[in-house]
Amino acid sequence: MAHEQTNGEDEALPESAGKRSYSVPAAEKALDILEYMAGQPHALTLTEIAAALRRSVHELYRVIQTLEARGYLYRRADSDRYRLSLKLFELAHQMPSVRQLSDSALPVMQALSPVAQQSCHLAVLSGHEALIVLQVDSPLPMRYSVMLGAKFDFAETSSGVVIYALSKDTVREQLDAWLAQDGRSPEELASVASRAAAIRARGYEVQPSLAVSGVTNISVPIFDHLGHVVAALTVPYMPQRAAKVSLERVRELALEAGRQVSTNLGAGAQRQDEMAGKRRG
Numbered sequence: 001m002a003h004e005q006t007n008g009e010d011e012a013l014p015e016s017a018g019k020r021s022y023s024v025p026a027a028e029k030a031l032d033i034l035e036y037m038a039g040q041p042h043a044l045t046l047t048e049i050a051a052a053l054r055r056s057v058h059e060l061y062r063v064i065q066t067l068e069a070r071g072y073l074y075r076r077a078d079s080d081r082y083r084l085s086l087k088l089f090e091l092a093h094q095m096p097s098v099r100q101l102s103d104s105a106l107p108v109m110q111a112l113s114p115v116a117q118q119s120c121h122l123a124v125l126s127g128h129e130a131l132i133v134l135q136v137d138s139p140l141p142m143r144y145s146v147m148l149g150a151k152f153d154f155a156e157t158s159s160g161v162v163i164y165a166l167s168k169d170t171v172r173e174q175l176d177a178w179l180a181q182d183g184r185s186p187e188e189l190a191s192v193a194s195r196a197a198a199i200r201a202r203g204y205e206v207q208p209s210l211a212v213s214g215v216t217n218i219s220v221p222i223f224d225h226l227g228h229v230v231a232a233l234t235v236p237y238m239p240q241r242a243a244k245v246s247l248e249r250v251r252e253l254a255l256e257a258g259r260q261v262s263t264n265l266g267a268g269a270q271r272q273d274e275m276a277g278k279r280r281g
Contacts, residue, residue, distance in 0.1 A: 029055070029063045034072060034084065043081035086149060098124075101231060102134055104264035105222070109136040109233070112257045116250045117243045119145040120235045120257075122222070123159035125167075126151065128178045130160035133231070144215055144238045155179060155192050158205045158219035159232035165196035166221050166229040172196075204258075206251060209236060218251050220258035225266025233258045 032053050037044070046064055050057045064082065067073045073082045105122050113120055113136045122134035129151040137145050154160025154175065164175055179189060199205050209215040215236045222231040235254045237247055245253075 026063060029060060030067060033060065033063060033067060034088070037073065037082070037084040038088075040084070043075065043079070043083045045080050046082070049082070098133065101222070101265070105134055105231070105233065105261045106136075108257050108260045108264070109134060112235075112253055113137065114139045115245070116235060116253050117245050118235050118237055118250060119143050120233060120254070121146050121159075122231055122233050123157070123163070124231045125154060125160065125163045125171075128154055128175055130154050130157045130163070130232075138238075140240070140242050142238075142240055142242070144212065144236050146236070152211075155184070155188070156210050157234075158207050158209075158217035159234045161192060161195050162199055162205050162219045162221050162232040162234075163229055164192070165199035168228075204251075204255060206247075212236070214238065216247060218247075218254045220254050221262075222258055223262040223265065223267040227267060230265070231261075233261060 032055075033049060036049065036052060044052075046057055046060065049064070050060050053060070064073060068075070068082070071085055071087045074085045075082050101122070101124070109120050109122065117138060117140055119138040120136050121132050123130040123132050125131070130153075132146050132148055132150045132152075135145055135148045137143055152160065154164055164172060176189075179192065195205065195207070204220040205217065207217050207219070209217050215238050217234055217236055219232050219234040221229045222233055224230045233254060235250055237250055239247075
């Protein structure tokens with residue numbers, strides 16, 4: 001990484017492939033910190049962050065102060081340990097497309113949860129991960145739910161595989177390439193392909209959770225006004241004595257909720273059925 005310039009100006013790097021690139025040391029340090037902290041489960045001191053990034057405390061001190069002042073990092077008043085805040089997540093939700101999706105889905109999900117007596121969540125594809133952008137808890141005292149902002153390997157979630165299955169060929173090819181590079185076994189690759197084919201034929205997935213025993217995921221696609229799949233609405237069905245609504249009935253409710261969210265986004269009913277049941281590319 002380039003050294004910081006004493007005159008504060010950007011440093012031009014050698015031209016490559018006809019393009020001129022520049023190094024902005026302070027920005028690079030800030031991004032290094034944010035990207036590193038995004039994967040840390042525990043709060044860290046400045047010294048620990050500097051050691052992990054192979055930089056000196058002096059190099060990062062003012063950058064971390066700025067990130068804290070702007071709300072990207074936070075720490076308790078009595079602590080010297082930093083955590084990543086949810087500000088990046090909040091900024092992402094201010095994007096018109098994500099905000100429109102959230103506004104369209106939230107009231108539908110809030111109506112679905114008490115009727116189904118189950119939690120539900122909405123996920124979008126972020127690279128090769130399923131990102132949880134909305135979460136509504138079950139009204140029952142005992143519930144299973146996922147954390148807002150959590151990310152999961154797309155192939156290990158019903159939400160991710162539903163989006164994958166109904167996406168364009170180019171998106172599926174990119175995700176297939178990532179799975180291959182990630183060293184997935186032939187059995188795993190075959191399982192994802194088989195699930196995707198079943199989703200394209202049926203239009204949704206009902207699948208035992210790969211993460212939690214006893215939970216059955218009911219996942220339905222969300223389409224936009226162009227007929228593109230943009231998200232998946234998932235009900236992690238957890239059977240219990242207090243839950244009086246059957247799995248089959250919750251499946252019907254989830255499908256209707258998915259159609260309603262898609263309608264709110266401008267997708268026509270006939271178009272939704274065509275895209276969910278017949279899409280191949």
